[in-house]
Amino acid sequence: MSNKVNSKKLNIVRYPHSENKSLRAWNSADEYILKHINENEIKVKDVIIFNDRFGFLSSSLIDYSPKIIIDNKSQEKSIKSNITLNKLELSKCEFLTPLDNPNSPIELSIIKIPKSMDLFRLYLNQVSELLESESVIICGFMTKYFTSQMLDIAKEYFEEVEQSLAWKKSRILILSKPKQIKHSSIINEIRLNDNKNIQQYFGVFSAKNIDYATQYLIENINIKETDNIILDLASGNGVLAYAINERKANCEIHLVDDSILAVESSKLNLNGENIHFHYTDNLKEFDENYFDFIISNPPSHFEYETNIEISIELFRETKRILKTDGHFQLVASKHLNLKTHLVKIFSDVRISAENKKFIIYECCK
Numbered sequence: 529m530s531n532k533v534n535s536k537k538l539n540i541v542r543y544p545h546s547e548n549k550s551l552r553a554w555n556s557a558d559e560y561i562l563k564h565i566n567e568n569e570i571k572v573k574d575v576i577i578f579n580d581r582f583g584f585l586s587s588s589l590i591d592y593s594p595k596i597i598i599d600n601k602s603q604e605k606s607i608k609s610n611i612t613l614n615k616l617e618l619s620k621c622e623f624l625t626p627l628d629n630p631n632s633p634i635e636l637s638i639i640k641i642p643k644s645m646d647l648f649r650l651y652l653n654q655v656s657e658l659l660e661s662e663s664v665i666i667c668g669f670m671t672k673y674f675t676s677q678m679l680d681i682a683k684e685y686f687e688e689v690e691q692s693l694a695w696k697k698s699r700i701l702i703l704s705k706p707k708q709i710k711h712s713s714i715i716n717e718i719r720l721n722d723n724k725n726i727q728q729y730f731g732v733f734s735a736k737n738i739d740y741a742t743q744y745l746i747e748n749i750n751i752k753e754t755d756n757i758i759l760d761l762a763s764g765n766g767v768l769a770y771a772i773n774e775r776k777a778n779c780e781i782h783l784v785d786d787s788i789l790a791v792e793s794s795k796l797n798l799n800g801e802n803i804h805f806h807y808t809d810n811l812k813e814f815d816e817n818y819f820d821f822i823i824s825n826p827p828s829h830f831e832y833e834t835n836i837e838i839s840i841e842l843f844r845e846t847k848r849i850l851k852t853d854g855h856f857q858l859v860a861s862k863h864l865n866l867k868t869h870l871v872k873i874f875s876d877v878r879i880s881a882e883n884k885k886f887i888i889y890e891c892c893k
């Protein structure tokens with residue numbers, strides 16, 4: 529098989545869709561990785577791909593039967609739909625989560641470096657024991673997002689870490705000569721209060737402390753006596769669901785998150801027959817008028833992009849699944865000015881608390 533990787537004719541579409549036409553489904557860092565493979569005639573065999581958000585790298589390398597690490601349900605949908613859209617063979621790929629063992633030797637790893645350095649470390653940790661002495665990792669990133677931590681983390685795992693020249697505002701790191709290292713812990717512990725530490729896998733939202741907006745929402749949770757069926761929307765490590773379960777044991781609590789690492793983290797923090805975990809990027813599986821109370825610190829970022837389109841779509845679905853007399857409480861940074869969007873969806877939107885940075889809204893159908 530020729531080792532030329534050709535992505536020129538691909539049509540890659542973003543999912544979730546964005547109205548912002550300037551947002552693209554790949555960037556020059558992805559192209560630089562493929563250019564480097566072609567120009568240096570790197571053997572593409574036993575290849576594994578990390579953090580391919582929409583499917584550009586996976587589609588470009590599909591002839592080499594890549595293993596593809598999937599962090600998010602929306603990412604999985606995007607990659608699969610783009611492979612199908614381009615009439616490529618989906619059956620050639622193998623999809624794994626960041627917590628799976630790829631279970632076979634890896635010769636070439638391709639990493640689009642994520643914003644979370646913990647997640648970058650988790651990726652290196654995942655492949656580190658499967659690398660041969662000749663294995664190479666090619667990591668791409670946009671120059672403006674460079675941090676010296678990328679090099680520090682790479683050097684923990686590899687003897688040689690070479691940084692390329694810039695090309696179209698992007699760079700690559702080439703990691704070779706893997707070090708013999710033992711797996712390290714991939715779980716962070718965060719102090720919630722005197723009695724409880726929250727655990728979460730590397731790469732999950734707010735790794736060092738309970739997020740300040742979340743903390744503010746916990747202090748102002750408005751749970752009512754009549755609230756028995758509850759949803760923690762965009763649940764991350766499950767800290768909001770945990771706080772609710774503490775206040776009102778035995779109500780039916782559901783947690784929804786797009787990230788498999790988030791859902792698996794929340795399983796470390798909550799258990800019980802009343803707790804239900806959902807790895808999904810939408811609320812379609814829930815019946816209309818089902819929840820008494822929905823609580824959320826909703827997503828406002830998509831990697832480096834500020835993006836509230838995803839949340840607005842989730843708010844529309846929230847209205848459908850909320851009982852007629854139910855209520856939806858959410859926290860957001862003031863500058864996002866979510867009220868202008870919420871009033872278009874909900875008939876009643878009130879401010880239940882605010883401080884200098886954050887605002888808590890309470891919405892009814």
Ligand SMILES: C[S@@+](CC[C@H](N)C(=O)[O-])C[C@H]1O[C@@H](n2cnc3c(N)ncnc32)[C@H](O)[C@@H]1O
Binds near residue numbers: 739742766784824825
């Ligand atoms: C601001 S964090 C809040 C996490 C957690 N509730 C907390 O307060 O620490 C937002 C979460 O939204 C999740 N998310 C992003 N898009 C989503 C979607 N379409 N559906 C469900 N969750 C989503 C992210 O994975 C992330 O865990």
